[in-house]
Amino acid sequence: MSARGIRAVLFDKDGTLLDFDATWGPATASVLSTLAAGDAACFAELADIGGFEPAALTFRPASPIIGGDIPDFAPAWAARIGVPFDDAFVARVDELFRAASLASLTGYADVSVCLDRLAEAGLPIGLATNDSEKTARAHLDKLGLLGRFAFVAGFDSGWGGKPGPGMVAAFADAVGLPASAVCLVGDSPHDVEAARRAGARPVGIARTPRAAQVLGTSAEHRVASLDEFCAWLERPALEAEPAPGA
CATH class of the missing domain: 3.40.50.1000 (HAD superfamily/HAD-like)
Structure with missing residues (x-):
């Protein structure tokens, strides 16, 4: 060839x-909603950390979610919600993203x-x-x-x-x-x-x-x-x- x-x-x-946006926009909104547990200010801060624009379900060009892996952005998420960044948190974020992204997979x-x-x-x-x-x-x-x-x-x-x-x-x-x-x-x-x-x-x-x-x-x-x-x-x-x- x-x-x-x-x-x-x-x-x-x-x-x-x-x-990317069609799959991960809705998925990221779902994951952050779960992590923020109803706290709107927390949701907004988690979105900002991830370079995510929730109103448009899109991402800023420098978003670590686009090119990075979970250890690139999830430590700051863990710190914001007050839990340890450890293997259990990585597994939780991965599981949340997997379930949510399969629902919006495009x-x-x-x-x-x-x-x-x-x-x-x-x-x-x-x-x-x-x-x-x-x-x-x-x-x-x-x-x-x-x-x-x-x-x-x-x-x-x-x-x-x-x-x-x-x-x-x-x-x-x-x-x-x-x-x-x-x-x-x-x-x-x-x-x-x-x-x-x-x-x-x-x-x-x-x-x-x-x-x-x-x-x-x-x-x-x-x-x-x-x-x-x-x-x-x-x-x-x-x-x-x-x-x-x-």
Whole structure:
């Protein structure tokens, strides 16, 4: 399929395969409502910590919920509600988010077609997310996609979270390829950095103006959809390409 030396594709999940705001906006409102236990001021402070805009059910570009993992933002939540930040709190937040996000789960329409094209070309497919592995598997399963993935990893799978290179290196090992033959497709600078630190190829996907803003020109290439990604992958590498955002 690819004339670019790419022989396997590793995907980010949220904002890449899933519509981030449609899935996580309602889910975050639900989680914060539970944690705040009816205290409106507490709810507002928890939302601000997470870079969440509850009136619009959306997120500020720098929201740690977008690119980070639970340990990136939940310690401040625990401190605000007066409980220890420990494994039990991480598990509670993860469980709340999993249940709420499954209720609002929204995948992008181009995902299945792209995965089919990659599979037909014989390219192994993996997932690397800063969500938990259990939630990632639950999301893929509900979308009917889990069986398409040769590898699924979350921040708690033992290889660390992004922007660390661990999940990317583990995927390359799992499919028996050098990291240089792996492409990581994601919508945040964490994805780009994780790919680069592992020696893989970063492709940014900017499905929203927010993603375009935070990605800038940091990735090797930037696309607006998975249809565009597949077209890029199939295009001869020597063809001239427009600059990101052009």
